[in-house]
Amino acid sequence: LFSGEGFFINRISGVGIFFVTSLGAIVQRNLKEGEQWIVDNGHLVAWTCSYTIERSGGGFISGMHAKEGLVCRFTGPGTILIQTRNPESLSAWIAGQRPG
Template sequence: MPSFTVTGEIDPFLHVSLRQKEKIFCESGAMVMMEAPLQVKGQLRGGLGRALMRRLATDESLFQQEIEAVGGDGDCLLSPTLPGSIELLDVSPGESYTLSDGSFLAAESGVEVRARMNTLGGGLFGGTGGFVIMEATGQGKLAISGFGSIFTIDVTPDRETVIDNNHAVAWSSNLQFEVGMPQTGGGFFGNVVNSVTSGEGLVIRFRGQGKVVICSRNREIFRGPGQ
């Protein structure tokens, strides 16, 4: 199977080693370098319908890159769009992950990154992808990226975990999540006022047993108004 390694401390690369006939797929434009035995091409992965669903869920192209070791073994280097860390996750039939906008970087061919309908609350609010969100299922390695540094939180059933909406990168799909305003103890109107005046905006509340991957930077603040 392909070997995934994160290389570098600041704005790292994803280093992938492939044996002949092995293949991976990655976000459009992620390939930085590849050796001669490898071949890259654009794919409507999952067909036009699923590609359109992915397009609704993210700002990515309809096409994803497929890199295959056609002429022998070879290595490639991939890089995410925004500066920041890369995290490797193990996807299995018992462990799938929901991905926030722009967090997908690459995966083994045994992983399927598909669109599914979001919860009503998640669809109406925030950066979780609107009414259509991405989920990684199947079996294999998944590489995700976050703006800034990345940290993984273990959520347990005895404690609700609250994450700022713009800092959530990915989470275990079995977790229950709800998008809303931070609780301030002042009722609905007080929560709205405090959310605006504190600059915190929306949050995601996670319950259950699983992982949440967060990043240190907020890309919406970085982009600024109107960008």
């Protein structure tokens, strides 16, 4: 588990229609050749471009004391689908809506 969220990848291939769900809306980002985009792993839905996984935040000391997670650095060409909410922020929002 990274930054309180699971980071499991399912690979889908073939011809046809594929449906995905998300927390919040899905935003599509189309990357041009060589263009890079960094996304927190809690907001990822799907992608077609190459990526590397990196630790967010500062160095060793901040890593010991700060709440850090992982991010994915995507490099185009390709498409990234990003959800507008992550599990942690959705839980916080729901908790804030409860009466009393």
